[in-house]
Amino acid sequence: xxxxxxxxxxxxxxxxxxxVRAVRIGLLGGIVFLYLTLVGLVGAFxxxxxxxxxxxxxxxxxxxxxxxxxxxxxxxxxxxxxxxAASQSRAILMSSLAGFLSGGILAMLVIVGQRIDVREVFxxxxxxxxxxxxxxxxxxxxxxxxxxxxxxxxxxxxxxRLPSKIRSPIVWGLAAIAFxxxxxxxxxxxxxxxxxxxxxxxxxFFAPGEGLTPGGALVFLIFAAGAAASRxxxxxxxxxxxxxxxxxxxxxxxxxxxxxxxxxxxxLPQVSGPFLSQVLALVGLYxxxxxxxxxxxxxxxxxDLGFVAFFAIGAYTLGLxxxxxxxxxxxxxxxxxxxxxxxxxxxxxxxxxxxxxGIRGDxxxxxxxxxxxxxxxxxxxxxLARWLGGSQGIIGIQKPCIGRLGSFLKPGVPQECxxxxxxGPQAMYYVILVGVLIAALVAWRLRDARLGRAWMAVREDEDxxxxxxxxxxxxxxxxxxxxxxxxxxxxxxxxxxxxxxxxSSMQLFVSINVVSLLIVGGxxxxxxxxxxxxxxxxxxxxxxxxxxxxxxxxxxxxxxxxQTKPEGLWPSATIRRELHAGLEAPNEMDAASAxxx
Amino acid sequence: MYRTLTxxxxxxxxxAVLWAFRIAVILIVVVGSVLTLVKGTYxxxxxxxxAIFGLSQGGIYALIALGYTMVYGVLRMINFAHGEIFxxxxxxxxxxxxxxxxxxxxxxxxxxxxxxxxxxxxxxxxGVALLVERVAYRPLRQAPRLVPLISAIGASFFLxxxxxxxxxxxxxxxxxxxxxxxxxxxxxVGILKRQVVIVVAAFIMMLILYMLVMRTRIxxxxxxxxxxREVAELMGISVDRAIVVTFAIGAAMAGAAGVLYAxxxxxxxxxxxxxxxxxxxxxxxxxxxxxxxxxxxxxxxxxxxxxVGPSLFLDGLGIVAPYQLKDxxxxxxxxxxxxxxxxxILGERLVTKRA
Numbered sequence: 001x002x003x004x005x006x007x008x009x010x011x012x013x014x015x016x017x018x019x020v021r022a023v024r025i026g027l028l029g030g031i032v033f034l035y036l037t038l039v040g041l042v043g044a045f046x047x048x049x050x051x052x053x054x055x056x057x058x059x060x061x062x063x064x065x066x067x068x069x070x071x072x073x074x075x076x077x078x079x080x081x082x083x084x085a086a087s088q089s090r091a092i093l094m095s096s097l098a099g100f101l102s103g104g105i106l107a108m109l110v111i112v113g114q115r116i117d118v119r120e121v122f123x124x125x126x127x128x129x130x131x132x133x134x135x136x137x138x139x140x141x142x143x144x145x146x147x148x149x150x151x152x153x154x155x156x157x158x159x160x161r162l163p164s165k166i167r168s169p170i171v172w173g174l175a176a177i178a179f180x181x182x183x184x185x186x187x188x189x190x191x192x193x194x195x196x197x198x199x200x201x202x203x204x205f206f207a208p209g210e211g212l213t214p215g216g217a218l219v220f221l222i223f224a225a226g227a228a229a230s231r232x233x234x235x236x237x238x239x240x241x242x243x244x245x246x247x248x249x250x251x252x253x254x255x256x257x258x259x260x261x262x263x264x265x266x267x268l269p270q271v272s273g274p275f276l277s278q279v280l281a282l283v284g285l286y287x288x289x290x291x292x293x294x295x296x297x298x299x300x301x302x303x304d305l306g307f308v309a310f311f312a313i314g315a316y317t318l319g320l321x322x323x324x325x326x327x328x329x330x331x332x333x334x335x336x337x338x339x340x341x342x343x344x345x346x347x348x349x350x351x352x353x354x355x356x357x358g359i360r361g362d363x364x365x366x367x368x369x370x371x372x373x374x375x376x377x378x379x380x381x382x383x384l385a386r387w388l389g390g391s392q393g394i395i396g397i398q399k400p401c402i403g404r405l406g407s408f409l410k411p412g413v414p415q416e417c418x419x420x421x422x423x424g425p426q427a428m429y430y431v432i433l434v435g436v437l438i439a440a441l442v443a444w445r446l447r448d449a450r451l452g453r454a455w456m457a458v459r460e461d462e463d464x465x466x467x468x469x470x471x472x473x474x475x476x477x478x479x480x481x482x483x484x485x486x487x488x489x490x491x492x493x494x495x496x497x498x499x500x501x502x503x504s505s506m507q508l509f510v511s512i513n514v515v516s517l518l519i520v521g522g523x524x525x526x527x528x529x530x531x532x533x534x535x536x537x538x539x540x541x542x543x544x545x546x547x548x549x550x551x552x553x554x555x556x557x558x559x560x561x562x563q564t565k566p567e568g569l570w571p572s573a574t575i576r577r578e579l580h581a582g583l584e585a586p587n588e589m590d591a592a593s594a595x596x597x
Numbered sequence: 598m599y600r601t602l603t604x605x606x607x608x609x610x611x612x613a614v615l616w617a618f619r620i621a622v623i624l625i626v627v628v629g630s631v632l633t634l635v636k637g638t639y640x641x642x643x644x645x646x647x648a649i650f651g652l653s654q655g656g657i658y659a660l661i662a663l664g665y666t667m668v669y670g671v672l673r674m675i676n677f678a679h680g681e682i683f684x685x686x687x688x689x690x691x692x693x694x695x696x697x698x699x700x701x702x703x704x705x706x707x708x709x710x711x712x713x714x715x716x717x718x719x720x721x722x723x724g725v726a727l728l729v730e731r732v733a734y735r736p737l738r739q740a741p742r743l744v745p746l747i748s749a750i751g752a753s754f755f756l757x758x759x760x761x762x763x764x765x766x767x768x769x770x771x772x773x774x775x776x777x778x779x780x781x782x783x784x785x786v787g788i789l790k791r792q793v794v795i796v797v798a799a800f801i802m803m804l805i806l807y808m809l810v811m812r813t814r815i816x817x818x819x820x821x822x823x824x825x826r827e828v829a830e831l832m833g834i835s836v837d838r839a840i841v842v843t844f845a846i847g848a849a850m851a852g853a854a855g856v857l858y859a860x861x862x863x864x865x866x867x868x869x870x871x872x873x874x875x876x877x878x879x880x881x882x883x884x885x886x887x888x889x890x891x892x893x894x895x896x897x898x899x900x901x902x903x904x905v906g907p908s909l910f911l912d913g914l915g916i917v918a919p920y921q922l923k924d925x926x927x928x929x930x931x932x933x934x935x936x937x938x939x940x941x942i943l944g945e946r947l948v949t950k951r952a
Contacts, residue, residue, distance in 0.1 A: 303746075357611060471601075
């Protein structure tokens with residue numbers, strides 16, 4: 001800020017300070033590198049190419065961390081507005097130093113690992129990992145990694161220092177490669193699903209198996225960079241502005257957008273094949289549950305960590321009502337059983353909600369967690385095995401059928417369906433979609449109704465809400481039972497989708513998933529639920545190598561979200577205001593202290 | 598105050614449900630116990646075995662509960678990741694114990710070896726807890742109450758799956774100490790040596806902690822902060838330091854508990870912290886959260902009920918394999934305590950008021 005055009009001579013003290021900073025960042029970066037490798041992420045991702053024959057996902061992960069080290073150093077050292085060549089080169093140099101140090105720590109791991117076998121403690125410190133880290137050259141290649149890391153960090157710092165109209169196309173181009181490379185098989189399936197004629201076209205960009213072809217990568221890079229550059233230079237073209245203002249001004253145009261969205265939602269499983277439909281169905285089930293918990297937690301502020309209990313009630317009710325296996329009771333069609341399951345889950349919510357009404361906040365979370373665990377232990381116990389099947393579960397759940405359902409003959413024989421039978425995720429997706437639409441409609445209509453406003457008043461302050469004449473008991477119980485009902489519906493559809501129900505499906509992590517997706521998406525926000533489910537349920541399913549580390553990332557996401565964006569990715573307006581009112585004071589102080597420095 | 602009919606009906610309904618809960622629990626406990634005792638399936642020695650096992654398990658719960666209770670005392674926050682801190686202590690102990698076992702030291706000098714292993718576990722647990730506090734809790738001190746809880750849940754899963762990634766998903770057998778095998782005959786009843794050792798060790802640890810909190814300067818500071826943070830700060834107490842010390846002490850106790858736990862169950866795995874963590878939280882609430890002697894009592898009580906309960910209450914009711922429902926009994930106790938007596942047995946504080 002001080003040196004506007006004037007060259008400031010560098011004092012040795014400044015240089016020493018910079019070096020200390022760079023070393024500190026480098027060491028921290030090294031710890032991150034060590035963590036990524038030893039926790040097994042690099043090894044697991046190395047199986048999958050990003051650009052076929054060129055770079056693997058594991059290498060990408062390391063490269064990204066190197067770029068990150070460079071970026072952080074470049075941000076912290078020197079002021080970004082200083083344009084002098086000396087300041088630029090200093091930042092780049094320091095970034096390289098930091099990157100080199102970080103890489104050096106990994107090199108140390110390789111050197112130590114070659115001498116002593118650390119595998120007994122760290123299961124991922126395998127020779128394959130060392131091969132990756134030395135670029136397949138063994139111990140003599142150990143110096144390569146720090147050098148690459150230093151160069152990458154330096155390049156990253158240099159890019160960061162570039163003017164934004166050059167930097168942004170580069171960043172966008174690389175991001176496009178990462179995005180399309182990560183989901184290459186997804187895009188390939190969809191392209192071939194739309195029309196088989198597109199398959200040679202797809203083969204041009206996407207390598208067989210996973211990853212992009214080098215040519216495809218180049219095309220994506222140029223395309224994305226070009227798009228970013230044209231936006232930068234041409235920026236606000238008249239056409240773009242016209243479209244934007246028209247969409248904003250005319251509600252009819254927005255409806256057109258919604259219609260397009262609905263069309264995509266309807267056609268998606270048709271073009272995406274069975275695997276992707278399975279993922280979509282799972283995402284849909286979690287959206288349904290998320291919409292339910294959104295009422296309980298997002299609207300009414302009742303923290304329920306035992307949501308899986310209602311999921312279990314729904315699933316087991318449906319199983320008992322429709323199964324043609326030995327546990328089946330009455331053999332009614334799905335369309336009748338699902339509402340009953342939902343109703344029973346609502347009653348369950350009422351029954352479990354009543355005693356815990358007086359408990360607030362974090363105690364409520366733990367109490368409901370207890371309910372969830374009790375439910376899991378009960379359905380898996382031998383005590384109830386006579387009715388619920390214990391660990392053998394309930395099998396042979398009848399598929400939904402539009403048309404006439406034949407009568408029940410004997411255990412083990414499914415009922416005949418003359419008409420359309422919903423078999424497999426591709427068909428069940430539509431059942432889930434209907435459920436989601438019902439839940440979304442209910443939640444959306446209730447949010448701005450008297451009841452919804454009462455919920456939010458209770459969430460903000462129970463005592464004040466009561467003083468305003470809100471019936472606390474009824475309001476809370478309604479929130480409970482409605483949320484529970486949608487969880488139950490989700491459980492019922494899940495049971496039908498899988499065709500059987502086991503106690504092992506009723507784990508705590510179902511509840512944690514729902515809570516996490518709500519928090520990541522944004523509590524109290526309906527689109528937030530969908531965003532959260534896509535991120536937390538869909539993404540890990542698509543990156544199968546990733547699924548083992550799913551909860552690791554959930555944990556990290558929760559911690560990071562709470563500190564950076566506690567209102568979620570797609571927040572509701574009220575929650576955002578409320579959270580930022582509480583956090584405003586320290587932020588202002590930060591800003592003030594940053595200014596004075 | 599004027600109340601509408603529906604409101605009064607709803608209130609009555611809730612009172613009725615609560616009473617139904619109470620009566621059902623009392624009926625199960627009383628009728629189950631009487632029937633079991635009348636049936637006489639278990640001998641006196643078996644009951645004593647169960648009780649001793651319950652006490653040793655309860656001692657471990659008590660040690661973990663201390664961490665919950667102390668942190669809740671100073672921060673008014675449930676440290677959801679505490680179970681994972683216990684788990685990391687057990688893992689640290691496991692790696693050191695196997696190393697010592699390979700050297701032959703574990704059996705040559707079991708007392709010293711066990712002490713070293715425990716100290717190491719305590720140090721690692723304290724380190725992990727301080728890291729969690731620094732990264733996940735400290736930036737959120739001023740935030741609304743649910744925010745740190747969510748962060749704590751995140752920290753819990755992050756730690757679990759970090760351990761899984763670093764050390765593998767398997768179940769690892771803890772090396773056995775030969776001199777802990779077998780049993781001592783006390784008053785004509787055979788009692789497993791390891792259980793006696795665990796109960797004694799847990800008591801010693803709790804005594805040390807009690808002295809630390811009641812008799813030292815920093816203990817006084819911790820108590821002052823937990824009494825009233827603002828006033829303590831005005832008195833010149835460094836609140837940050839008191840919080841850090843609280844986390845460290847609580848975690849050290851959990852680390853020691855991890856080693857003791859591994860002596861009973863003789864295995865460690867990445868998921869082992871969750872259930873004992875919740876149970877220890879139950880113990881902390883049972884004793885009155887924020888209350889250190891209460892946590893000890895609550896732990897012992899919970900361990901006892903959990904161990905004796907399935908046989909005593911459920912066996913007489915003709916429930917098959919009652920031992921499977923051991924955890925369900927513990928969780929039921931958790932829910933019952935939270936519903937009926939959130940201030941705990943020793944209940945000197947009204948939690949919701951202070952929070």
